Amino acid sequence: MLALLRYRRIPYEIIWGNTKEILDKMGLVAPKPLLLPVFIFPDKKEAICDSTPIIRQLETQFVDRNVIPEDKALAFINSILEDFGDEWITKFMFHYRWHFKEDINNAGNI
CATH class of the missing domain: 1.20.5 (Single alpha-helices involved in coiled-coils or other helix-helix interfaces)
Structure with missing residues (x-):
C-alpha cells in the first residue's frame, strides 16, 4: 500500500503501535483479520485491512496517476x-x- 500511495502521490500518515488499542481510542471497529496493516479513510471513519477495496476506493477519490486501467x-x-x-x-x-x-x-x- 505504501508503494501505491507514494506512486499516486497521496498524502498519508503511518501510526505505529497496537492496532486494536489505537482503533478503540479513535472509536473505530477493528477490521478482521487484524493481522494486516490497517488503512483509515478520514471521511468514512472506517478501518479497512484488505488492499483490493482500499485501492478501488482510492481510485474514486483521487484522479491522478490511476492504477486501474x-x-x-x-x-x-x-x-x-x-x-x-x-x-x-x-x-x-x-x-x-x-x-x-x-x-x-x-x-x-x-
Missing part, C-alpha cells in the same frame, strides 16, 4: 491478475514453506 478489457485482466496474486499466490507460499522435508524441519526450528 480505464479500458474495460484491460481492467478485467487487471482484476484477474490482482485476484490471482492476492488470493492464490499464497497457496504456492504454503506449498514451498511446508511441502519439502527440509523446509518442514526448518519451519519447526524457528
Whole structure:
C-alpha cells in the first residue's frame, strides 16, 4: 500500500503501535483479520485491512496517476491478475514453506 500511495502521490500518515488499542481510542471497529496493516479513510471513519477495496476506493477519490486501467478489457485482466496474486499466490507460499522435508524441519526450528 505504501508503494501505491507514494506512486499516486497521496498524502498519508503511518501510526505505529497496537492496532486494536489505537482503533478503540479513535472509536473505530477493528477490521478482521487484524493481522494486516490497517488503512483509515478520514471521511468514512472506517478501518479497512484488505488492499483490493482500499485501492478501488482510492481510485474514486483521487484522479491522478490511476492504477486501474480505464479500458474495460484491460481492467478485467487487471482484476484477474490482482485476484490471482492476492488470493492464490499464497497457496504456492504454503506449498514451498511446508511441502519439502527440509523446509518442514526448518519451519519447526524457528
